[in-house]
Amino acid sequence: MTSSTSNQPRSNSSATATTTPVIVSSRQHYQQQQQQSHNMTSKAAAEDDDFGFGDDLGDVNFNDDLFDDIDRPQTRTTLTPSSTLSSLASTQSSTSTLVSTSTQASTQNSTSTLTSETAGAKKLVAPPVFQPRSKATLVVSSSQRGNPLLQFIRNVPYEYGEVVPDFVVGSTSCVLFLSIRYHRLHPEYIFSRIASLANQFVLRVLLLLVDVDTHQHAIRELTRVAMVNDLTLVCAWSNEEAARYIETYKAYENKAPDAIKERVEKDYLSKLTDGLTQIPSINKTDIITLSSTFGSLKNIMDASADELGLLPGFGERKVKRLLEAFDQPFAIDPKKRRHKRP
Secondary structure (H helix, E strand, C coil), X not given: CHHHHHHHHHHHHHHHHHHCCCEECHHHHHHHHHHHHHHHHHHXXXXXXXXXXXXXXXXXXXXXXHHCCCCCCEECCCCCCHHHHHHHHHHHHHHHHHHHHHHHHHHHHHHHHHHHHHHHHHHXXXXXXXXXXXXXXXXXXXXXXXXXXXXXXXXXXXXXXXXXXXXECCCCEEEEEEEHHHHHHCCCHXXXXXXXXXXXXXXXXXXXXXXXXXXXHHHHHHHHHHHHCCCEEEEECCHHHHHHHHHHHHHCCCCCHHHCCCCCCCCHHHHHHHHHCCCCCCCHHHHHHHHHHXXXXXXXXXXXXXXXXXXXXXXXXXXXXXHHHHHCCCCCCCCCCCCCCC
16 A cells, blocks of 8 residues: 555656656655655565564654755756747847947947048148159150150150159259240240249259250350359250250169269379360370479479470470460450460
8 A cells, every 4th residue: 555655646747757847856856765765665564564573674764954055956858948948049149239239339440440540641641743653764744745855765764744844854853944946035934944943953954955056145144044043054956965865864863973973093193184184285194294304283383385395295386285274364354464474
């Protein structure tokens, strides 16, 4: 009778586990095992009484306080209700929405910051008015379109640009082009161009095309204008020559001046030779003869025509040119008489 009554709750609990999830704690599981063993013990004792055994084992007691800390549920069946799944799905969706929203906000903030910084950088750095595609490119003013000399510029590339001078041959060098024939028709043109140039560029070349026969007066006038306005006057007698000058200026933009500069030694004889060889018909052999005979330039200049005529290689014509070079004043004035040697 005892076994039948003790097995009935177990059948109900198993039936319930098939329909609904059952979560059994460690205490309940232990109590069930103890109850089952107690029932079996009492049944065995009853049988022993029937057979004449008088030992009474008594009830098995257990302390519930030992299982106060073991109160965490253990899942026997892993069935999950639909409500729990829906709550988990909503939690995940809200979390992903929150993460995406924060990511979009941070992206927008970084984009706005970058845009503001880029805008600030554009305000600080002003783009140049004109920048050639290459440093080796010659920049020609748009006003020079149709100039005949452009067809002779073949050794350097050039392009048109909005620049003040006619030709930009370097970062600090420029060229103004002028023909004498045009200058006679429009004498005010060159002055307006110089005024527009102002103080720009270090080397400023006035390239003058001599295309008339009577050019002496115009060259003299433009030389004076170039000296006053810090210009270098270069004369060309054809468009080919003018184009070659422009090409050379551009090609030698970054070249050192040593290639075109004459090398003069620092000793006294080298300087004396460099100065006196500028006189026509005087060569280096004559300089050595003069230096060995008179010793210094002062003694050479004080020497008379007879003393110079006694030197080997000095004829009457050479002596005359040497003395004229010493007696001729630096500023030529026809009104002043030349000093005559006694």
